[in-house]
Amino acid sequence: MGVEKFLDAATAYITYEDSVKLLDDPVAFPSRVIPHEFGWWINVPEVKFLEEDLIQPMKCAGYSERFINMIKMASKNGCWWINLDCDGEYVEGLEYNEW
DSSP: OOOOEEEEEEGGGSOHHHHHHHHHOGGGSSSOEEEETTEEEEEOOOHHHHIIIIIHHHHHHTOOHHHHHHHHHHHHTTEEEEEEETTOOOOTTSOOOOO
16 A cells, blocks of 8 residues: 655645646646646656656746746655645745735
C-alpha cells in the first residue's frame, strides 16, 4: 500500500489568471489535474522529471512564477500532489494573492 504526502494550500497562492486556465481546460495542464468543488488536485512529478515534464510546459503555457514556485516547493518536499482549496492552508515561503 502506498501512502503519499501532499501540499495543502489555498487557491490564493496561484493567480486569478492561473485559475481561469485551470477552470477552462484542466486537461491542457501538463500534469494530471482533478477539479473538485473548491479547487483542484494537481499531480507533482518526481524532482528528476520536474523541469522537463512540468515546469517548462507551464512556462510555455503562461502560468505564473508563483504557481511554478509552489510546484517546485511541493516537489522538493516530497509531495506527489497539491490540493489547491479555497480554505487551504497558509504556506510559509509562498506569495499570497488577493483576488
